[in-house]
Amino acid sequence: MLLARAGISVLAVDRAAFGSDTLSTHFLWPRTTGLLAKWGLLEAVAASGCPPIEQVTADYGPVALKGRPSAVDGTAAMYCPRRTVLDRLLVEAARGAGAEMRDETTFRELLREGSRARGVRLQDKDGNVREVCSRLVVGADGLWSPVARAVGAATDVEHETLTCGYYAYWSGVPTSGVEFYVRQGSDILVFPTHAGLTCIWAGRARGAWEAYRGDVEGTYHGILALAPGLAQRVVKGARATPFRGTSKLPNFYRRSAGAGWALVGDAAYHRDPLTGMGIGDAFLGADLLATAVLGGLGDGDARLDDLLDGRLADYQTEFRRRTQPVFDYTVRAAGLADPSSALPLYARIAESAEDTTRFMDVLAGALPFKDFFNPVNLSHLMRR
Numbered sequence: 129m130l131l132a133r134a135g136i137s138v139l140a141v142d143r144a145a146f147g148s149d150t151l152s153t154h155f156l157w158p159r160t161t162g163l164l165a166k167w168g169l170l171e172a173v174a175a176s177g178c179p180p181i182e183q184v185t186a187d188y189g190p191v192a193l194k195g196r197p198s199a200v201d202g203t204a205a206m207y208c209p210r211r212t213v214l215d216r217l218l219v220e221a222a223r224g225a226g227a228e229m230r231d232e233t234t235f236r237e238l239l240r241e242g243s244r245a246r247g248v249r250l251q252d253k254d255g256n257v258r259e260v261c262s263r264l265v266v267g268a269d270g271l272w273s274p275v276a277r278a279v280g281a282a283t284d285v286e287h288e289t290l291t292c293g294y295y296a297y298w299s300g301v302p303t304s305g306v307e308f309y310v311r312q313g314s315d316i317l318v319f320p321t322h323a324g325l326t327c328i329w330a331g332r333a334r335g336a337w338e339a340y341r342g343d344v345e346g347t348y349h350g351i352l353a354l355a356p357g358l359a360q361r362v363v364k365g366a367r368a369t370p371f372r373g374t375s376k377l378p379n380f381y382r383r384s385a386g387a388g389w390a391l392v393g394d395a396a397y398h399r400d401p402l403t404g405m406g407i408g409d410a411f412l413g414a415d416l417l418a419t420a421v422l423g424g425l426g427d428g429d430a431r432l433d434d435l436l437d438g439r440l441a442d443y444q445t446e447f448r449r450r451t452q453p454v455f456d457y458t459v460r461a462a463g464l465a466d467p468s469s470a471l472p473l474y475a476r477i478a479e480s481a482e483d484t485t486r487f488m489d490v491l492a493g494a495l496p497f498k499d500f501f502n503p504v505n506l507s508h509l510m511r512r
């Protein structure tokens with residue numbers, strides 16, 4: 129969308145049908161809605177009937193913090209739109225900007241000229257194969273990125289999967305905005321979404337996966353029982369969808385720029401979903417990559433390949449600089465450590481609206497963890 133708006137000729141393909149669902153919850157912090165606003169798409173999300181989220185609850189058992197994070201670039205809105213809605217909206221915006229959008233079309237192979245990517249071989253749902261030449265190939269093709277495999281992009285920062293879990297949509301479960309519950313070895317994430325439904329994720333430490341998948345319903349409700357007030361609301365509601373779950377939630381950066389190619393979104397960088405950053409990171413990557421490409425394509429002269437490759441390398445550097453604090457915080461949070469030693473601190477934070485907002489800014493990925501949880505600030509908080 130961003131490149132097409134700038135007049136670049138763009139072909140975007142997806143092997144899935146546009147508007148199909150994907151394995152993901154879909155909470156958007158202000159860092160994510162801020163980019164939708166910048167691109168002129170936030171109003172369409174609001175108009176889709178998705179309830180605005182006015183409050184975030186971070187519940188650690190005896191202590192719960194309630195508030196909301198600060199605005200990012202003037203946008204404080206939070207939503208949890210179904211991916212069937214959000215993804216379709218993005219596809220239509222790209223099409224409206226002039227990009228050629230083709231679904232049910234699979235990337236099969238990279239075309240090369242020496243060591244440079246020069247295009248792709250695609251296959252449509254009827255089996256027809258088509259070759260497309262291009263100055264740039266972008267793999268926005270998710271965690272298992274076939275484009276990354278084709279270019280041989282290695283992962284160079286890696287932590288193992290730390291959590292696993294299942295989610296389902298419920299009707300008749302009222303919420304106070306989004307609700308996060310953190311317990312030792314478990315987490316619960318509650319998101320109101322379209323059509324009066326509430327998406328509820330119940331997560332466990334990765335080591336519990338075999339037991340969880342052996343008894344999904346029992347384990348799921350066992351986790352919800354750690355938050356009795358929520359469990360009581362769920363008992364009065366009705367499950368509207370099957371459970372969906374995963375234990376494949378690695379934490380890594382992948383090399384994401386090379387000769388005529390780039391990776392963006394989960395293909396470039398994957399982190400545990402419990403902090404709800406993935407869509408925002410994909411948007412941030414798209415924004416930075418589009419800026420880099422526009423600065424590097426020159427006038428289409430292939431002699432400018434070095435300029436393009438340099439800009440792509442800058443994109444990778446800037447993307448990692450911007451996301452590293454959230455990555456570090458996510459890996460820490462995904463450890464699902466016993467929160468009890470931090471309860472006195474959380475209680476202190478909860479006494480101040482200003483500190484609660486700053487704490488929410490950490491959760492929202494807008495304030496680096498170390499800028500809040502450092503010895504100077506912590507001793508100030510405890511002495512206040």
Ligand SMILES: Cc1cc2nc3c(=O)[nH]c(=O)nc-3n(C[C@H](O)[C@H](O)[C@H](O)COP(=O)(O)OP(=O)(O)OC[C@H]3O[C@@H](n4cnc5c(N)ncnc54)[C@H](O)[C@@H]3O)c2cc1C
Pocket residue numbers: 141142143144150151152153154155156160233234235236268269270271273274374392393394395401404405406407408410
């Ligand atoms: C359980 C869970 C909960 C999550 N919750 C949240 C949340 O609350 N908030 C949040 O911000 N993020 C969340 N995320 C993360 C978020 O889903 C991802 O970060 C986001 O979808 C990344 O977008 P993407 O476009 O990079 O990848 P994807 O959404 O995975 O899209 C990749 C696309 O590539 C296509 N593709 C793959 N291979 C090919 C091929 N060979 N040819 C053509 N197309 C291909 C796929 O069909 C797919 O449509 C969650 C993730 C999980 C797993």
